Amino acid sequence: MTASADSDHPAFLTPASSPPGATHPADWPAPTVTTSVDATAVLPGSKSITNRFLVLAALANDTSRIRRPLRSRDTLLMAQALRDLGVDVRDHEGDDADCPDWIIEPAPLRGPAHLDVGLAGTVMRFLPPAAALADGPVTFDGDPQARTRPVGPVLQALRDLGAEVDDGGRGAMPFTVRGTGSVRGGTVTVDASGSSQFVSALLLSGARFDHGVTVHHVGSTLPSVPHIQMTVEALRDAGVMVDDSEPETWRVDPCEINALDVTVEPDLSNAAMFLAAALVTGGRVHVPGWPRFTTQAGDHVRLVFEQMGADVELDRDGLTVTGRALHGIDVDLHDASELTPVVAAVAALADSPTRIRGVGHIRHHETDRIAALATELGRLGGDVAQTDDGLVIHPRPLHGGLFRTYADHRMAMAAAVLGLRVPDIVIEDVATTTKTLPDFVRRWSTFVAEGTQVASATERAGFFSGASRGRRP
Template structure:
């Protein structure tokens, strides 16, 4: 069976299937009963790419995610002299080479690129210039840039603490011990760890500040480093130590992107149906795995077995009080589900998503309110009171997760028009095709 801020990006013209512009989110005409095959994890794909650039031999990434963010990462590595080549069935072969400077890196809107590649660029043999989309210039970078300076890397950002900036590679990085405040993004820690094995003294990163968000993403980084033979000590809370060492080549199968499952699992609840996702890992460091607990709390029956994950709707959608601090990428879809629930919901622990692709709390408040939902922003999240929703235009703020939230709302609210649907290509270029296929298929009825 096939698998199933206020400044808005300027809308384009409709297309079918849409690549950009407006998209009329389809309303469900009955319960879904679908099998949805997910593309690979963006977080794992990009970590593997950076590690492979440091390796001593050629690496193979099997079934990596092909999306704007991963193509930007591959492009950044190519600019620095690493070969990233297409091979059979969509795999990538990564051939490390001497890291060259006097080059430019396009970060787009990819947090992974703007935070993972600058430490790598410190090992290049000349200046590496970084810039990205207009929205990317608002994303915080000061902790990474300050840490690089403390570790002996020259950085010129005209005191902006963000893009554009230049890393002055000198062919080597001294490394050592550094203290940063990573309370705005776990990527600040991961970016330093991923290149630390090639620093002369390795690196010890201490976090000093409020709780680090999305800790599973740092656990993912530590695990991928260990997979490549790198010695990492994370026994002390808020401290990570990477020893200087060689990096082994990788031959890895990229797990499905569990964060990108959220909207499909939500569709089971909204339509009163069932969605099966094959290949769901029994063990994973992906923070998106928490979606299983969230949909369970909201009334679904959730079964994980050897065949994958199956989510079946219960008798409605329950309101929820949930802390998404470690899985904050789920917030937009959970907020959409909460807007359709039988009672009020509170989402906590996600103040840091104000600094993601957009201020996600502000964006969700604005757009859910526009459709008629009761929404209040709290210090660290949202309080959502369901009310009858109406058709309308849903702005996406160049944020792929906003597209996914709008699609969930559109299942139950005919007439939701999604602006700039093409921004979903950041992590899931095939999203609208998968969504349409899910709504067409009736797996159980055809069994």
């Protein structure tokens, strides 16, 4: 049976048309349930993989095809930026009528060009090395919040490799890369403790530099190492030789980049919020197509949710998570920091405290995610303390209200998870989710409505009885 997003099923509760805190048309009342969620979540492709493939295809020696690409704000910005540089990126009918493939015809990159990066870290960091290969100046700018995101280490590395960059000494946008058609390349040292994207950016274009590139990381612990491995694997898919045998050093020899014909995996970081529905409602959620081997850091969610009390099963049909108990944990999310907002939301509904460690670098993501989570969970009645590198969450009964998102898609996803158990949560500017998950409202509403219709006949006794945690007393 298929449920519409405005289902009147008794297990699916939508707040009143003007709930407390709804002050703007862009604010959205999150759906609340009174039974477990039993559902399948079919997810679009990975943003991180899509944007890496787009850059490599633009620099390749022939026409590439990217199948099932994610079409979200970040990937559309990347595609348009490449068009502005002279690359032909066009739609092509694929196996999925709802998700056309992308055909990429490479061409010599050209300026002058003005690139809008929005708030996309992959665009603002991955494209400056490619822009240095263009013939002419390329200016980068984006959303106001993007001007606070660090990009200086990439720009300095490009200078050290022979490119000319004008950023007014800010190490941030706006800036101009004055392309001359080639980059000398060679060996460079970069402090990538602020973002692993600094390394990935140099590697993606490095094969096109005259002498290739060797990148040494110096500084404090490198975050999100799986994302660098994702870059290495994407380069190898394109026939580029990458030597990563030495710790915190990556070497790319000068060579052609081969054309790609690749299919993008589902976005495993986006999957976290759907899987979380099983934990916080005592339900069951299945994600088909979950890769048995992947470089996506979001795959770490399997271990985290298992530690929090869920049953987790990965087989050839995909990943299935079944909620049982819901316990707090002590967890280091250094290599999977994208999971922090959703894990924090789940932790706020657990039966014991949680400590999230190793994620100090997320203070420089779309927003200061540590401060934002502590503030917004606190405004709903939660007990959350910030640490230098994370959060400590002591679960308390929560109440509804406006959950501010700070133009951060992951904050909206955390709010949606909380909303399953806490009535009258209103998500500010829910459209910010288009960054990585287009059509979020319809996807989430349909997922919850259909999931509660299936589950209502087999509701797990006791999970929603009495004054459950996260419900108003």
